[in-house]
Amino acid sequence: VIPIVMAGVIGIYGLIVAVILAESITTPNKDRETSYSIYTAFAHLCAGLCCGISGLAAGGCIGIVGDHGVRAVGYRASQISLFPSTTEKSGYSEIPSGEGDAGDDVSGSDDQNKLFVGMLIMLIFSEALALYGLIVALIVSQHSYSCLD
Secondary structure (H helix, E strand, O other): OHHHHHHHHHHHHHHHHHHHHHHHHOOOOOOOOOOOOOOHHHHHHHHHHHHHHHHHHHHOOOOOOOOHHHHHHHHOOOOOOOOHHHHHHOOOOOOOOOOOOOOOOOOOOOHHHHHHHHHHHHHHHHHHHHHHHHHHHHHHHHHOOOOOO
């Protein structure tokens, strides 16, 4: 669920930049003179590309980390080894003896928590990549040069 929400937030970053850029574009006056210069147009192009490419990179990172993190937690929960031993490869596996106290954690929730925390930290840092792109896009989009000056 967390990677899906983070991917949605990245889409909202793009929407924010698009609204800001659309509001700063001016229409020509009655004499067909415009104050929207090539400099401003390229600044807006750069802002859109900056937000879009950083969002694409962050989205790819979130997708990969989310996929592998969910698979690792699922493998750990079902106690399937990612790297099977030679006996497991040949079709034989060791059956646990079942000995132990009732208070023992057989499911490995401590390991699952460690996997989840590691996955969450990587997701947060990849979201920060998109946030940096948004900040740079907002800074670049504010640069303008009027043709009528």
